Amino acid sequence: MSVTICQSMGFLVSTLGIGGIIASTCMDQWSTQDLYNNPVTAVFNYQGLWRTCVRESSGFTECRGYFTILGLPAMFQAVRALMIVGIVLGILGLLVCIFALKCIRIGNMEDSAKANMTLTSGIMFIVAGLCAITGVSVFANMLVTNFWMSTANMYQGMQNVQNRYTFGSALFVGWVAGGLALVGGIMMCLACRGLIPEESRYKAVSYNASGRNISYRTGPYKVGSGYEPETKTRKGAGYEEAARSEDGRRSYPSKYDYV
Numbered sequence: 001m002s003v004t005i006c007q008s009m010g011f012l013v014s015t016l017g018i019g020g021i022i023a024s025t026c027m028d029q030w031s032t033q034d035l036y037n038n039p040v041t042a043v044f045n046y047q048g049l050w051r052t053c054v055r056e057s058s059g060f061t062e063c064r065g066y067f068t069i070l071g072l073p074a075m076f077q078a079v080r081a082l083m084i085v086g087i088v089l090g091i092l093g094l095l096v097c098i099f100a101l102k103c104i105r106i107g108n109m110e111d112s113a114k115a116n117m118t119l120t121s122g123i124m125f126i127v128a129g130l131c132a133i134t135g136v137s138v139f140a141n142m143l144v145t146n147f148w149m150s151t152a153n154m155y156q157g158m159q160n161v162q163n164r165y166t167f168g169s170a171l172f173v174g175w176v177a178g179g180l181a182l183v184g185g186i187m188m189c190l191a192c193r194g195l196i197p198e199e200s201r202y203k204a205v206s207y208n209a210s211g212r213n214i215s216y217r218t219g220p221y222k223v224g225s226g227y228e229p230e231t232k233t234r235k236g237a238g239y240e241e242a243a244r245s246e247d248g249r250r251s252y253p254s255k256y257d258y259v
Contacts, residue, residue, distance in 0.1 A: 016180050043055070
């Protein structure tokens with residue numbers, strides 16, 4: 001029962017995480033204009049991964065997409081790639097995890113197959129969460145660097161060089177979503193251990209005797225007192241010929257042959 005609960009909770013948490021990663025990737029407020037020095041303004045700027053927007057005081061918002069790819073910074077394109085990889089891996093992990101749920105029976109699927117599928121989906125969720133966290137952190141580092149550069153220019157008297165941008169709401173959504181996907185993947189990996197059948201976890205080892213099997217033949221023995229003299233055997237030409245076997249080897253009779 002605990003394995004089913006762990007697997008189901010991992011699936012739900014991972015689903016929330018992947019949904020949050022998709023939402024943060026599509027959001028436009030990855031970076032917002034800093035209004036610390038100018039709290040009252042008629043224009044408010046904010047940017048996302050796919051377009052930049054301007055909102056006026058009247059409530060009218062106008063967005064314009066990035067019509068170029070080569071003109072964007074390399075780190076910006078890397079953030080895009082990481083978020084897309086996280087989404088793709090997360091969706092594939094959800095599809096695999098649906099068929100791996102223990103509460104769902106599809107045909108004659110064995111528990112070992114479900115365990116492998118659960119482990120695969122867990123690894124996909126972990127990688128997707130790491131991709132999202134890495135992408136958001138790289139973008140945040142870019143914002144911090146540009147913010148302090150803009151601040152240094154402002155202290156030098158160049159106030160109108162460029163606007164300062166700070167963290168947007170999409171960054172926090174991405175961090176939380178990546179963490180949820182990571183936690184869900186870990187829970188799926190823990191549930192995989194409980195799905196492994198017991199007979200495959202502990203296999204019996206059989207040992208065979210290394211030597212040859214030796215069979216002993218028992219024959220009739222004469223019970224005596226122990227003080228009877230041994231029967232003397234006579235040696236002759238006829239005895240030597242009779243003692244030889246068919247293959248030419250010489251065999252010696254035992255004392256019981258002449259009793």
